[in-house]
């Protein structure tokens with residue numbers, strides 16, 4: 189009953205919001221034609237609020253839809269589509285954001301600062317792209333007159349963070365028992381796990397922000413403090429969450445630092461600079477400097493955060509016993525590669541940064557390689573038939589063309605073990621998940637696979653997987 193009432197109320201509110209937004213759009217057009225800049229500006233502000241309301245109402249609508257679908261067979265389907273849509277948005281915004289970060293740091297690095305540079309300029313740069321020639325100039329502080337059409341870069345960052353947080357909620361908060369919590373790591377309640385997740389992001393930002401403000405004048409001290417900070421959080425998440433969730437939280441933390449840098453430091457600083465310039469005052473160079481440092485620090489975070497976002501597909505990283513050390517090594521190695529690329533763009537020769545970073549990453553691959561697990565009792569030859577029986581008993585509830593599991597209605601990742609051929613063809617991954625990482629059967633060994641069964645599969649692989 190309550191959901192029907194909510195549904196109708198939502199529909200009415202949503203229609204009102206959309207109609208008002210539409211009206212505003214027409215009013216803005218009208219005042220633009222009249223050249224009434226003041227009116228246009230104030231109406232645009234209201235319109236932005238209404239756009240935000242549409243987003244909030246849409247999220248509310250999904251929440252109400254969930255009430256309707258809860259407990260039905262469409263519940264998991266709803267989450268699948270939410271996951272798909274939000275992930276898609278997250279990647280798109282993320283590409284726009286990181287692309288802009290790469291591009292502007294490149295401009296900064298490659299700027300011509302010496303030849304034919306006017307006094308008020310820091311430098312200039314020629315580029316050719318898409319069949320056209322571009323000429324850019326960077327001002328030392330600000331131009332004498334702020335142009336009317338000034339482009340800002342902030343929504344990419346905000347929307348990447350917002351969609352990322354929604355994705356965290358969809359995947360890890362709603363399925364906390366399967367994905368966020370691992371009782372073998374720490375047996376905590378769903379509420380406690382979600383609280384730790386959110387609070388850690390806030391505390392992480394407060395510490396990082398203070399570090400930036402207090403230590404940045406000494407590059408070496410700051411770098412050491414930053415490394416300690418990252419090591420602490422990688423270790424901390426490994427103590428409270430499942431391997432997968434620990435990695436994603438480390439990525440969410442870095443992403444939060446990056447977005448908060450934009451929201452709390454870079455954009456407010458730039459606003460103050462623009463306002464000062466509009467009043468004919470000299471902008472405070474400290475604002476420019478702080479924004480520059482944060483934006484440069486964001487640039488170093490890009491490669492590590494991209495690795496973490498795809499790490500979910502690579503259980504040999506997050507599934508490792510020393511997963512947080514692996515994470516730190518990959519973070520440092522990939523930030524090192526970014527450092528090399530930046531140095532190269534500046535025309536500096538750096539001999540050792542790239543080889544050491546690559547060596548670090550290769551050594552991670554080497555260290556995480558599984559030892560060939562020996563099973564002494566492999567006396568008899570294991571047949572594919574034996575293996576198939578085990579897989580049928582333990583895996584096909586989920587991994588089948590027609591899964592019978594309560595949650596997984598479609599074969600996870602498209603992996604099906606209905607026939608002996610399918611099992612044979614997918615033997616490498618079966619070995620990886622069942623014998624090496626042991627994170628299948630999913631959901632804390634939901635189907636109760638025994639160690640003996642894992643050993644039999646181990647033997648079969650070690651015997652060359654006879655058919």
Ligand code: HEC
Nearest residue numbers: 582583586600601603617618621622628629630631634635
């Ligand atoms: C309760 C349902 C469930 C059961 C039972 C289950 N799995 Fe999975 N499996 C999943 C889910 C969900 C994923 C995707 C998440 C992930 O990759 O960890 C997955 C992913 C996998 C993957 C990775 C596929 C890829 O290419 O990314 C492999 C391999 C796998 N399972 C093997 C097995 C084996 C072998 C068994 C039986 C011993 C098994 N699973 C039992 C749910 C299940």
